[in-house]
Amino acid sequence: MNILVIGNGFDLAHGLPTKYRDFLKFVEVIRQVLNAKGKEIDWKDIHLEIKELIKINMKNVRNNIFSQEQIWRELLEENFWIEYFLQCPMYQKENWIDFESEISNVIQSTDFDMKNNNLKLDDDASIVSNFYLEKFFHKRLPAAVLDFGEDTQVITFREMRDVLYQDLNKLTRAFEIYLCEYVGKIQSVKISKEIKSLRIDHVLSFNYSHTYQKLYDKL
Template sequence: MNILVIGNGFDLAHGLPTRYQEFLEFMANYDWHIIRGSNTPIIVLDKDNYDKLYKDYFINLSPELKTEYTQLIENNSWLEHFIIRLRENLRNKVNWIDFEAEIADVIQEMDNIRKKLLNNEEITNDKKTESIETDYEIIKKISQPLKYGLSLNGNSYSLQRVSTIKNELIKDLNKLIRCLELYLTDYIDYYIDHFMDHNKDTKIEPFKSTRFDHVLNFNYTNTYIKLYAPHLSGKFENGFCNYIHGRAKKENKIEDCDLVLGIGEYLKGDEKNNDNEYIEFKKFYQRIYKGTGSAYTRWLNKELIDYNEHDPEKRIHTYIYGHSLATTDADIIANLIRKSDKTTIYYYRKSDLHDIILNLVKIIGEEELIKRTSAENQSIIFNPNP
């Protein structure tokens, strides 16, 4: 049985602008042009094609979609934070941003502030405050309303203000995720129609020549189904493809959106089970809460499938393409590797292979990685992208 695991590198290999920085460029300039009325772009990744990529799309948006975009983007604290970070990166000649890492930094800073308050014996109720320094403007700018038109802001924190900040960050993250869903459906469809060569065969190896029994999709898009298995679209799609981080659908409302965008577990020991203050930001919680499913675990259950370790056709061979094997997905990756008889991992550049090996050490441990890559017992194979 062949299982294909795909990450964002799969969509990028097929020419789609699905990087976080491309989505952020789109959002930032919608905010700047449509909401604020400025003619000067705030973020430009592709100077030669900027107007072509966005101008006509913004102009021709339906009133309904323009209203929804505006409600999702306007005064969104995460958008403002990501813009600041990406502009800092661009000044340092780094044209990318990692949303998940940025979210993790902010949430752990919030948790540190909360724990300082809890450890202060003088903080006995929500009215007591403590001055705590932080460099994160996204935290400092969210204030806690008080009586008589006053508010608690800056570096002055109470437990009530920390709770208010958390709730605002959850609300704005959900708006950001819904905006991402619209970008990956409506705008990406527009991009495909207007900028991609429809006479060119965009299919690539190993997907053209290998028959896959299942696809574990870490992307929000259905690019694989569209290109390689259109006959499975619809009622057969769910059994074939597990959208482990949700599937983007334009027709959704914000409350229906099931896209997962969050962080890995950062707590240790008993604290991991006993302290759930920021659980809403964690990927494992979002997958459960949003019901993205764990169908892939059935594919790996050797008691439920036609498995025979002596028959190559009935052994489990997992192919991983376009996924960095980041530790935020460690639980899923470890399960796949340990249940598979063979795992082939594709990489784009040698530097990517370096990062993949580092991540695998964190996920399955150094000894297990050495054992699985040794010539005698090799079950993990690294191949450059075809």
């Protein structure tokens, strides 16, 4: 029995833009498109077919980027994780393992702050050790207070946790759209002669897409 185990490297080997840097470039371009108002778009050396798909979606009458503007703004604007990865040095690194590790590091930093200062979830979280958390929530505080119906100008660790969780879900949804509606529609995908020649009985996939099924299941 031959079992093929694949991960994101499988997509990368087939020329697909599934690095986190590719996704962040896409996010930056979509934000520009929504806010362009006649200004020229900086395409950020984005994958050529992703660029063409965005252009097509800008012109599509029924189901275009602008008709989905509210959805995109909800997912991408004032999103802690989007802002975090666009600003921090992680943007220059290469893979999703680092991306996920950074998310874990930020969450763990709040646990450290609570334990180190003997604080609980409902205590004031206005002072945290992570620079990006402090900067983001200081800017967002009025909105956060309004959202959670608080009368005092503070945000608790519980509220911070909830915002981080909500924004992570939005990041995940934006990534899903990128994979399904853009990466999944790329036509110029390389086919590996080595994979094609193998007699595969089962595939164990840790991949982000259905590349194997699309390219090899029918061969």
